[in-house]
Structures are given as C-alpha cells and as structure tokens.
C-alpha cells in the first residue's frame with residue numbers, strides 16, 4: 001500500500017444511479033436515452049440537475065458533454081472527461097470522476113453511457129466496408145481480409161484455445177449463460193426476464209462462431225445508464241446509502257499490442273486478459289483480495305470473457321475456470337455470485353455501465369438477486385485491449 | 396466464392412506493414428526483424444521496443460507453422476464471407492512469437508498444434524493473401 005492508495009480509498013461514493021428501460025428498439029435517440037438515465041441518477045442522488053458540475057463520457061458514445069449540460073441546466077460545467085475505449089471504460093470512468101472530485105475539479109460528476117446498440121450502431125456487425133482495409137496502425141489488413149471481422153470471432157478463437165490448453169468444456173460455458181439467465185429471470189427489468197434457459201436450449205441453439213453458440217453472446221441493446229459520483233462526505237446527505245468507491249484501476253499487459261481489438265490475438269498468450277494486471281493493481285489499492293469480495297459484476301460480452309476474468313481476478317487458478325463455474329461457485333450462495341441483474345448476457349448490453357449500476361444496488365441491498373449482507377462488490381471492465389475495474393463497499 | 400468476388404482487401408502500402416504484402420506477392424512469408432538486436436517486431440512497427448532501434452528489415456521465413464486456434468464461423472456478418480468458413484491462427488515455426496491469420500472454406504477437421512503450410516492466393520495484380528492449409 002502507498003500513500004496514494006489512501007488518498008483515493010473510500011474518499012468518494014456513487015450517490016445516485018439511473019437507467020432507462022433496456023430494449024431492442026428504443027424509438028428514442030441516444031441523447032434522449034442518456035438524458036433519461038442522467039435525470040434518474042441525479043434525482044436518485046437527491047440533487048437538482050443544475051448542481052452537476054462535471055460530466056464523464058465514454059469515447060464511443062454519440063452524446064457529448066455539452067449536449068447534456070445544456071438541457072440539465074448545468075450552471076458551471078467545470079470538468080469534462082472522456083475515457084477509452086468502449087467496454088474498457090466504465091470502471092475507469094467512475095475512477096476519473098472520483099479523481100476529479102478528490103482533486104477539487106468538480107463536486108458532483110455525472111457518468112453516463114448511452115447506446116442504441118441494437119436498432120442503431122451494432123458492434124456485432126463488421127465495419128469492413130471499404131475496398132481496402134487496414135493501415136495507419138490499425139493492423140486490420142492482417143485480419144478482415146480473412147473473414148475475421150467481429151469481437152465474437154476473436155473470443156471464439158480464445159475459447160477454442162482455452163479448451164485445448166485446459167480442457168474447458170462447452171457445458172462450462174453453458175453454466176455462465178445459465179447463471180446469468182437465472183438472475184435475469186428474477187429481475188423484472190431484464191430483457192430475458194420471462195424466458196427460461198435450460199442446458200438443452202443452450203446446446204441446441206445455433207453455433208455463431210465455434211465453440212460459441214447463440215447464448216454465449218450478449219444481448220445487443222438499446223439503453224442508457226448513469227451514475228453520480230461525489231465526495232463520501234456529501235454522499236452522506238443523499239437519500240440512499242452511499243456506495244463508497246474503495247479502489248479503481250486501469251491496466252494493460254506487457255505486450256498489449258496495437259490497434260482496437262484484433263491484434264490482441266498476437267499476444268504470447270491469448271487465454272489471459274489485461275484483467276490480470278488490472279486485478280493485481282486493484283486489490284493492492286483496495287487492500288483487499290478475492291476473498292474479500294462478496295459479489296461481482298463481470299464484463300460479459302461473451303460467456304468465455306467471464307471465465308477468463310474469474311481466473312485473472314484470482315477467484316480460481318488459470319485454467320480452472322471451467323470446473324469452477326460448473327461446480328456452482330458463481331451461483332447465488334457460491335464463492336462469488338456474479339452478474340446479479342442478468343448481466344450483458346441476459347439483462348442488457350450497456351457496454352459495462354449497467355454493471356456499475358447493479359453493483360450499487362448490491363451495496364444498497366436492493367438487487368433483485370441480493371447477496372445477503374453484501375459489503376463489497378467488484379465491477380470489471382476488462383474485455384480485450386487494456387482494462388479497468390473497481391470495488392465498491394458499504395459505508 | 397471465387398477470388399475475383401472478394402472485396403475486403405488489405406491495405407498493402409502502409410509504411411509499417413507494406414513489406415509483408417510485398418513479400419506475399421513474391422511468394423514469401425516475411426516478418427519484420429530489428430537489425431540491431433534481432434527482436435521480432437510483430438505486429439510490424441518501425442521501432443524496436445527492446446533496444447530502441449529504428450533500424451529494421453524484412454526477413455523471409457519458412458511457410459510452415461502450427462495451428463494456435465481456429466473458429467468455424469456459422470453466423471454471417473459480411474456479404475463477402477458466406478458461411479460456414481474457418482478462421483485459423485497459425486504460429487510460425489521459424490519465427491517464434493509471430494502469428495498469422497488464414498481463411499479456409501467450410502469446416503475442415505482441425506486440432507490445436509497441428510502442422511500448417513502456407514499457400515499464396517493471388518487475388519489480383521496488387522494483392523496476394525498468404526493462406527494456411529493443414530499440412
């Protein structure tokens with residue numbers, strides 16, 4: 001532990017949370033979704049919209065700081081942050097907001113993510129539309145001409161390799177999908193609330209990119225989430241119990257590789273994510289380890305992504321993720337209950353930010369799959385390139 | 396799909412990676428190597444992360460490797476790539492640390508670690524795609 005850890009630890013809190021509904025076709029603009037989630041979060045924090053003085057957005061968002069500042073009636077927009085990249089951003093966005101508060105740059109920072117991920121720009125589609133792809137340090141020229149076009153295909157290659165190295169089974173991946181679905185079945189707001197999923201359903205679903213099937217993939221979603229970060233001191237006055245921000249980290253590996261995502265397949269190992277470096281730093285800053293975590297929200301763009309992170313965050317040894325999930329350790333009552341709203345696999349894919357919201361619910365004791373007496377919740381934002389993560393705790 | 400229908404083609408003139416595609420047209424698998432310390436620079440970049448040298452050269456290596464992983468794509472996401480097709484990741488025998496991607500029609504039987512051999516697909520006058528077949 002260093003003095004820097006103490007300068008950050010528990011100094012700020014998430015005082016407000018807000019979401020829109022999660023749907024396949026919102027019929028609203030990204031901006032309207034962002035605004036609805038933001039207004040809900042600000043009200044939940046017991047603040048007036050004009051009291052927001054900082055805004056942090058994700059680099060892939062279509063909504064800008066000034067878009068929101070104008071309609072919220074922000075009197076004095078003092079801090080504007082952008083965090084990269086996509087699903088890597090959410091935990092770090094909260095971290096940046098907290099750092100701004102601690103540094104005195106702003107008092108109440110709105111953090112939001114909004115996307116029409118199903119009816120608008122779909123990340124599961126190939127973006128290779130030009131006649132020549134790549135160049136300019138994207139390195140796409142080594143991938144797209146071979147039909148390697150999506151994140152799902154990258155994780156399929158990783159999953160196949162994990163199976164070959166460690167004997168991981170398709171039924172292990174199934175367990176992750178089934179667990180998230182069971183949590184969604186308890187969450188009336190989840191898109192898959194009314195739809196049960198059995199192992200047979202999972203195995204009989206169509207293959208998308210082997211070994212990954214339909215239910216290994218998250219739900220492309222229209223929706224938005226927002227949170228309000230403020231000082232722990234001010235958060236005491238808010239209507240809801242504050243979720244203290246214990247620690248935040250960002251991390252990369254020694255050979256992160258360039259580009260947005262495909263070159264990660266050139267790393268020495270593709271079965272360890274930047275989650276490992278992110279986790280080690282997070283635990284050190286928090287003065288905690290995996291055994292101190294009561295519940296976790298793992299970034300689940302795909303089932304295999306959860307399995308890798310369970311290993312990289314130290315809940316089991318590298319290679320043992322398969323047996324770990326299949327023995328029920330991620331279920332309610334297991335070592336580490338995960339994705340208690342249903343996660344991206346069965347609640348909605350709001351690019352990691354819905355996990356932050358659900359973590360706050362766990363700390364408040366208001367989740368639809370509440371872990372009894374949860375005092376700490378881990379949030380991961382660690383898919384492919386670098387990563388970020390945070391730990392919330394009850395005060 | 397015939398070769399002439401393939402529309403997703405690589406940029407072959409990039410200053411950092413163009414040498415790879417120049418080699419492919421000559422029927423060579425090339426990797427970029429630091430001229431000062433011999434470190435393999437993959438993905439190709441003009442600067443050596445190990446010794447700080449800007450001096451490097453393209454080196455032709457044997458077109459043989461081992462299958463690192465693969466996926467059979469069954470959900471089509473691009474009109475130029477009808478399914479099913481297979482994407483392979485191949486570790487080069489002669490350049491440890493260098494891994495390349497290949498495309499195979501259909502869903503051939505494959506196993507991690509199996510030997511793979513380069514084949515050169517001449518797409519047009521400018522572009523040759525190195526591909527990888529089971530050896």
Ligand SMILES: [Zn+2]
Nearest residue numbers: 429432443446
């Ligand atoms: Zn060198």
